[in-house]
Amino acid sequence: MISVREAQFVALAVAFVVVVVTVSAKKSERIRGLAVLLAWLVPGAGHVLLGRWRKGLFFFSILSATYVFGLWIVGFKAISWDDNPFYYVGQWGSGATFAAAQLLSLQKPYPREGIPPSWFDPGLLYVCVVGLLNLVVVINVLEVKRSPAGAPAAPPAPGASDPPPAAPAPPEARA
Amino acid sequence: MKGVSYLLLYVPICLVVMLVLEACRSDNPARIVRRSFSNFGMLTLVLVVGGALVWTINRWL
Numbered sequence: 001m002i003s004v005r006e007a008q009f010v011a012l013a014v015a016f017v018v019v020v021v022t023v024s025a026k027k028s029e030r031i032r033g034l035a036v037l038l039a040w041l042v043p044g045a046g047h048v049l050l051g052r053w054r055k056g057l058f059f060f061s062i063l064s065a066t067y068v069f070g071l072w073i074v075g076f077k078a079i080s081w082d083d084n085p086f087y088y089v090g091q092w093g094s095g096a097t098f099a100a101a102q103l104l105s106l107q108k109p110y111p112r113e114g115i116p117p118s119w120f121d122p123g124l125l126y127v128c129v130v131g132l133l134n135l136v137v138v139i140n141v142l143e144v145k146r147s148p149a150g151a152p153a154a155p156p157a158p159g160a161s162d163p164p165p166a167a168p169a170p171p172e173a174r175a
Numbered sequence: 176m177k178g179v180s181y182l183l184l185y186v187p188i189c190l191v192v193m194l195v196l197e198a199c200r201s202d203n204p205a206r207i208v209r210r211s212f213s214n215f216g217m218l219t220l221v222l223v224v225g226g227a228l229v230w231t232i233n234r235w236l
Contacts, residue, residue: 058198066191122184129188133195140199 032142039138041095043130046141055144059137063130067097070126077109079124087124093131093138189215 021033031049039046043063047056071078078101081088091097111120193211201207 055198055202059195062191062194066188069187116180118179118181119184122181122188126184126188129192133192136195136199 035141036138039141040093040134043094043096043134043137046138047144050141050144052144063094063134063137064096066126067100067130070123070130071100071104073112073115073119073123073126074109075112076104078104078127079109083108084124087128090128091131094134097127097131097134189218193218 018033018037022030025033035046035049037046038049042060044056044058044060047053047059078091078097079087080101088101091101109120109124111117111123115123190211193214194207197207197211197214201210
């Protein structure tokens, strides 16, 4: 559990980065920066902002289902720093899981009744992996091309990956 | 073999990882599913063969 002072420092740092990016970036870059921030806060929200709503919904549904399943195994108590620092930091990959960890890690996680005790560690792993996978999704937001809302992604131009046609041989070479 | 049931949890988490990674690479749902299952099968095969090899070495050598 981080202290109030550390939380204030993190909030100030994020606010500073947001202000600097907003002032210095172009409009398209601002939207992409906002998409990255949203993608960190809620899995898939960045893709939805960029018009890739199907992919955004896919990321949200699959990551949230995995997260809830992991939490269900460990009795809806997210892991704290004292339990396992590595798994705890792994939850920082998403704002939603980070917030849940702050709220739910006040009590120690425990194996749910009826679940084999050996499932406890894999349950914590599920919670951690969701945060790490969301980092991959955030990086993907930087690469995804923006499309109008609801429109499918533009297909690649035909022959874009083919090598250019060879230039005709000069007349002296033909002779 | 007591408590080995947690190995069942390997299947869903591995499929989730493969699906998310492939979804980042491609926009075609059929291709995402096909390549995810293909990678999952290959990873499982490697792990099973590796595990069998280690078990054999420990058992007989």
